[in-house]
Every structure is written in C-alpha cells, then in structure tokens.
Amino acid sequence: MSERYQVPPGVEIATAWAWRLLVIAAAGAVGIFLLRYFSEITVPLAVALLGTALTINAVNFIESRGVPRLLATFAVVIFMLVAFFGMLTLVGQQLSTQVTDLRSNVVEGISQVQDWAKTGPLKLTDSQIQGYVDTAKESIASSDTSVVTRVSELGSTLTHVLAGFFIALFSSFFFLYEGERIWSWVVALFPRAARDRVDSSGHTAWASLVAFVRATVLVALTDAIGIALGAWVLGVPLTLAIGVLVFLGAFIPIIGALLSGMVAVLVALVAQGPWTALFMLLVVVAIQQLESHVLQPFLMGRLVAVHPLAIIIAIAAGVTVAGVVGALIAVPLAACLNGVVKHLVSTAQEYQDEPEDDVPLEPEPA
Structure with missing residues (x-):
C-alpha cells in the first residue's frame, strides 16, 4: 500500500479512543x-x-x-x-x-x-x-377539565x-x-480474580457512605435547629414545620438548606412583614455560611471530601436524571466513587511498588 493511503497515527489513536468512549457512553x-x-x-x-x-x-x-x-x-x-x-x-x-x-x-x-x-x-x-x-379566575377555571386526570x-x-x-x-x-x-x-x-478488589472497594465505598450520612445528618440537624430557633425568636409561625423542611432539604449539600430556608423567609414575609423577612434571611445566610465554612469541612473530613465543583455537577446531573431524588442520591454516590477511586489508585500503587519475586535462572547448558 502506498504511503499516502496510510492512516496517520494521530487519527488512528483518536479513532481508538472515540469508539471506546462511544461504547462507555452507550x-x-x-x-x-x-x-x-x-x-x-x-x-x-x-x-x-x-x-x-x-x-x-x-x-x-x-x-x-x-x-x-x-x-x-x-x-x-x-x-x-x-x-x-x-x-x-x-x-x-x-x-x-x-x-x-x-x-x-x-x-x-x-x-x-x-x-x-x-x-x-x-x-x-x-x-x-x-x-x-x-x-x-378564568385561568384557574379553564383547568377544571383536567381535574379528574390530575x-x-x-x-x-x-x-x-x-x-x-x-x-x-x-x-x-x-x-x-x-x-x-x-x-x-x-x-x-464477579470473576474469581477480581473478587478481592471488588470486596475491598465495596467496603471502602460503604465506609465512605456511612461517614457521609452521619456527617450530613449532623449538618442537617444543625441547620434545622438554627433556622427554626431564629424563626421562633422572630415570631414566625410554623416553626416546627420549617425546621423539618430545612432538615430534609439539608441532605442536598450547598443548596438544599438555602432553598428550604427561603420558605422560612417567605412565611416571615407573609406573616410578619418585610423587616422580619429580612432578619429571617440574615439568619438563613448566617447558618448557610456556618455550614459551608465550618461544619462541612470539619465533619466530612478527608474520607468523603469532594470538591464543591464536583458536588454542584453531581447535583445538576442527579436533577437531570431523576429530579429531586437524583439530587438526593447524587452526592453520596459521588462520595462513594471518590473513596473507591482513591482506594483503587492506592492499591495499584502498592502493587507496583512491590518488589518482583526473584526467579532462579536456569543453568546454562554446558
């Protein structure tokens, strides 16, 4: 074959990567x-x-x-x-x-x-x-035909x-x-040769999940108590309901407590007026800052530490795939994958660092 008909090495490498990525995506x-x-x-x-x-x-x-x-x-x-x-x-x-x-x-x-x-x-x-x-009223009445369906x-x-x-x-x-x-x-x-790594990876993922859930519960409880206490001091009604909503919302890191806290601000605006709503907003922002800069780094630790950008991307992907439930599950899944990847990388490094067994040389023929 003539040289001008040969595929350039760069195109060949790109093609090999492309079809593998397509298989992974599929x-x-x-x-x-x-x-x-x-x-x-x-x-x-x-x-x-x-x-x-x-x-x-x-x-x-x-x-x-x-x-x-x-x-x-x-x-x-x-x-x-x-x-x-x-x-x-x-x-x-x-x-x-x-x-x-x-x-x-x-x-x-x-x-x-x-x-x-x-x-x-x-x-x-x-x-x-x-x-x-x-x-x-007409807009509301026009939707009556779909009441049975809803x-x-x-x-x-x-x-x-x-x-x-x-x-x-x-x-x-x-x-x-x-x-x-x-x-x-x-x-x-799994195949017998892969069972040890699968088992160790599973235990690592489980340890990361346990640590993540514990820390998230403590963070959520702190958010709920702080915002509910602030609402109670300001005289906002439905204090307990607000606390429960904040507790559940805090299981979605970074944005969950803030979004659920906005409900407390809205209730304060309706019940007490704009000044109380403003103070309620300050309470929500203060609790959110405490969570982001103190509770999350201190409680999560290095075991389940995931970069904030990765958390945002995971939440967005979870919402796209499965809505609110996806956002709830995405971050613990990311924490588990993070732990497993670190474990496999360290295992591979240890395997490479192990000295090879000395193989006796066969005697040379006379």
Whole structure:
C-alpha cells in the first residue's frame, strides 16, 4: 500500500479512543435508562441504603451487648418508624393549629398589595385590578377539565409512594440484619480474580457512605435547629414545620438548606412583614455560611471530601436524571466513587511498588 493511503497515527489513536468512549457512553445510557425504568425499585433501595448506613452502627452496638441481631434489627427499625411518623404528626399538628392564622395574613397581605397598586407608583384603578383578578379566575377555571386526570395521577403517585415505602422498609430490615451475607453473594458474581478488589472497594465505598450520612445528618440537624430557633425568636409561625423542611432539604449539600430556608423567609414575609423577612434571611445566610465554612469541612473530613465543583455537577446531573431524588442520591454516590477511586489508585500503587519475586535462572547448558 502506498504511503499516502496510510492512516496517520494521530487519527488512528483518536479513532481508538472515540469508539471506546462511544461504547462507555452507550453503556452508561443503558444503565441510566434501566435505573429510571425500574425507579419504583431502585429509588427505595437507594433510600434503604442511606437509612442502613445511618443505623447500622446502632444495630452492631445493641448486638455487642448480647442481644440477638434479629431483635436488635427489629428494635432499630421500629425506632426509625416511630421517629419518622412522630415527626410527621408534630408537623401536621402545628399546621392544623396555625394555618388559619397564616391564611388570614395572606388575605391581609393581598389587600395591602391591592392598596399599594392603587396608591403607589402603578396608579391602577379598581376596574383594572378587578380585570386582573377576573383573568386569574378564568385561568384557574379553564383547568377544571383536567381535574379528574390530575386526581387520578395523584392517586397513582400515592400508590407508588406507598409501595416504595414498604420496599425501602423491608430492604432496610434485611440490609441491617444480614448485609454481609448479601454483599458476599454480590461479590461471588464477579470473576474469581477480581473478587478481592471488588470486596475491598465495596467496603471502602460503604465506609465512605456511612461517614457521609452521619456527617450530613449532623449538618442537617444543625441547620434545622438554627433556622427554626431564629424563626421562633422572630415570631414566625410554623416553626416546627420549617425546621423539618430545612432538615430534609439539608441532605442536598450547598443548596438544599438555602432553598428550604427561603420558605422560612417567605412565611416571615407573609406573616410578619418585610423587616422580619429580612432578619429571617440574615439568619438563613448566617447558618448557610456556618455550614459551608465550618461544619462541612470539619465533619466530612478527608474520607468523603469532594470538591464543591464536583458536588454542584453531581447535583445538576442527579436533577437531570431523576429530579429531586437524583439530587438526593447524587452526592453520596459521588462520595462513594471518590473513596473507591482513591482506594483503587492506592492499591495499584502498592502493587507496583512491590518488589518482583526473584526467579532462579536456569543453568546454562554446558
């Protein structure tokens, strides 16, 4: 073949990289599709793993005191259920007792906005304001035809949520009770030569997940107590509900507590006016700064340290793939991958640094 028909080395290398990247991208796309297609199973399993990482040490501690592991698992799972439903009960009770006053404040606020529209720089007349109100009513009324469809969709969603709750509950129980046995079965699926590294990588990922969940709970609890205490001092209603919302939102690092804290600012604006809302905003910003500069670096430590840019990218990717649930799962997944990559790199380095065994030379023929 003539020289001018040969493929340049750069093109050959680029082509080799290109088709391999295409195969990796295709495999990733198929994996994401399967995860989303079976989301009614994969999401509860992910939630169960997070719950297991939070409570596994409690089960081990109870078992170390001579209690059978089955009873220890039952005790921890029941405690989790009581804490979860107790928190919902307290929030529901506060909503039922204070939502009437808040609704009155909303009505009063709307009246103040109408007065400002007439006397302020807009100088709107009563007929113009009534026209805007009528337009809003017509927009709401035009959507009545889809009420039945929306109700049916809501019923289907509630059914899926209920099914996912029981899947997560039973998965958490068995992960806590015999997680080592389940993991051993998973490791046995891999080729024999790769089982040691798979097992060590899995334990590293699990240690990173446990540390991440513990630190996140402490950070979320600090955020919730700080913002709820600030709301209580300022006289903002629904203090307990705000604290619970901030606690749940703080599981999405960097932006979760800030976004949920904005709800407290909105409630303060509706209930107490702009000055109270401004002070509430200052409280939220102060708590967020405390989290970003003190709690996150101190509690997360080097084991699960992930760069803030990587966290933002992981959250964005999680939202794109699976919405709020994806944002919740993306960061712990990134922490686990970070731990596994560091572990494999250190293992490979140790393997390269090991001296080769001395191989005896065969005697030379006479």
